[in-house]
Amino acid sequence: MHADKAKTIRKLKTVGGQIDGLIKMVEDDRYCIDVSNQIMASISILKNINKDVLSAHLSHCVYETLENNDPDDAKEKLAEIESIINKLNKL
Numbered sequence: 001m002h003a004d005k006a007k008t009i010r011k012l013k014t015v016g017g018q019i020d021g022l023i024k025m026v027e028d029d030r031y032c033i034d035v036s037n038q039i040m041a042s043i044s045i046l047k048n049i050n051k052d053v054l055s056a057h058l059s060h061c062v063y064e065t066l067e068n069n070d071p072d073d074a075k076e077k078l079a080e081i082e083s084i085i086n087k088l089n090k091l
Contacts, residue, residue, distance in 0.1 A: 001056070003052050003055075003056035004056075007052070011045055011048065011049045012049065014045060015049075018038060019042060021038060022035065054081075061077060062077045062081065
Protein backbone atom coordinates (compact mmCIF):
# COMPACT_ATOMS: atom_id res chain seq x y z
CA MET A 1 0.00 0.00 0.00
CA HIS A 2 1.34 3.42 -0.94
CA ALA A 3 -0.98 5.62 1.12
CA ASP A 4 0.50 7.36 4.17
CA LYS A 5 0.49 4.43 6.61
CA ALA A 6 0.74 6.48 9.80
CA LYS A 7 -2.13 8.73 8.72
CA THR A 8 -4.22 5.74 7.61
CA ILE A 9 -3.64 3.86 10.85
CA ARG A 10 -4.45 6.96 12.91
CA LYS A 11 -7.75 7.40 11.07
CA LEU A 12 -8.59 3.70 11.36
CA LYS A 13 -7.93 3.81 15.10
CA THR A 14 -10.23 6.84 15.30
CA VAL A 15 -12.97 4.85 13.58
CA GLY A 16 -12.25 1.91 15.88
CA GLY A 17 -12.77 4.18 18.87
CA GLN A 18 -15.99 5.49 17.37
CA ILE A 19 -17.23 1.93 16.80
CA ASP A 20 -16.43 1.07 20.42
CA GLY A 21 -18.36 4.18 21.44
CA LEU A 22 -21.26 3.18 19.21
CA ILE A 23 -21.43 -0.25 20.82
CA LYS A 24 -21.56 1.41 24.24
CA MET A 25 -24.25 3.83 23.02
CA VAL A 26 -26.41 0.94 21.81
CA GLU A 27 -25.82 -1.01 25.03
CA ASP A 28 -26.83 2.10 27.00
CA ASP A 29 -30.00 2.59 24.89
CA ARG A 30 -28.90 6.05 23.77
CA TYR A 31 -31.13 8.23 21.62
CA CYS A 32 -31.43 6.87 18.06
CA ILE A 33 -30.47 10.16 16.40
CA ASP A 34 -27.28 10.36 18.48
CA VAL A 35 -26.38 6.81 17.43
CA SER A 36 -27.14 7.62 13.80
CA ASN A 37 -24.97 10.75 13.90
CA GLN A 38 -22.05 8.72 15.23
CA ILE A 39 -22.55 6.07 12.56
CA MET A 40 -22.48 8.76 9.87
CA ALA A 41 -19.29 10.23 11.37
CA SER A 42 -17.62 6.79 11.22
CA ILE A 43 -18.75 6.28 7.63
CA SER A 44 -17.37 9.70 6.71
CA ILE A 45 -13.94 8.86 8.09
CA LEU A 46 -13.93 5.48 6.32
CA LYS A 47 -14.84 7.17 3.03
CA ASN A 48 -12.00 9.63 3.56
CA ILE A 49 -9.54 6.80 4.23
CA ASN A 50 -10.73 4.99 1.11
CA LYS A 51 -10.26 8.15 -0.96
CA ASP A 52 -6.67 8.45 0.30
CA VAL A 53 -5.91 4.78 -0.45
CA LEU A 54 -7.40 4.97 -3.94
CA SER A 55 -5.62 8.23 -4.66
CA ALA A 56 -2.30 6.69 -3.64
CA HIS A 57 -3.08 3.66 -5.81
CA LEU A 58 -3.68 5.88 -8.83
CA SER A 59 -0.60 7.99 -8.14
CA HIS A 60 1.73 5.04 -7.67
CA CYS A 61 0.49 1.71 -9.00
CA VAL A 62 -1.50 2.87 -12.01
CA TYR A 63 0.94 5.63 -12.97
CA GLU A 64 3.87 3.22 -12.68
CA THR A 65 2.12 0.68 -14.90
CA LEU A 66 1.39 3.29 -17.54
CA GLU A 67 4.96 4.56 -17.36
CA ASN A 68 6.29 1.02 -17.94
CA ASN A 69 4.28 0.74 -21.18
CA ASP A 70 2.83 -2.65 -20.22
CA PRO A 71 -0.56 -2.75 -21.99
CA ASP A 72 -1.75 -5.94 -20.28
CA ASP A 73 -0.88 -4.68 -16.81
CA ALA A 74 -2.43 -1.29 -17.64
CA LYS A 75 -5.67 -2.99 -18.71
CA GLU A 76 -5.68 -4.97 -15.46
CA LYS A 77 -5.14 -1.86 -13.32
CA LEU A 78 -7.86 0.04 -15.17
CA ALA A 79 -10.24 -2.91 -14.73
CA GLU A 80 -9.51 -2.85 -10.99
CA ILE A 81 -10.33 0.85 -10.82
CA GLU A 82 -13.51 0.30 -12.83
CA SER A 83 -14.53 -2.48 -10.43
CA ILE A 84 -13.96 -0.19 -7.42
CA ILE A 85 -15.99 2.60 -9.06
CA ASN A 86 -18.83 0.16 -9.65
CA LYS A 87 -18.71 -0.95 -6.00
CA LEU A 88 -18.70 2.67 -4.83
CA ASN A 89 -21.76 3.39 -6.95
CA LYS A 90 -23.63 0.58 -5.18
CA LEU A 91 -23.07 2.12 -1.74
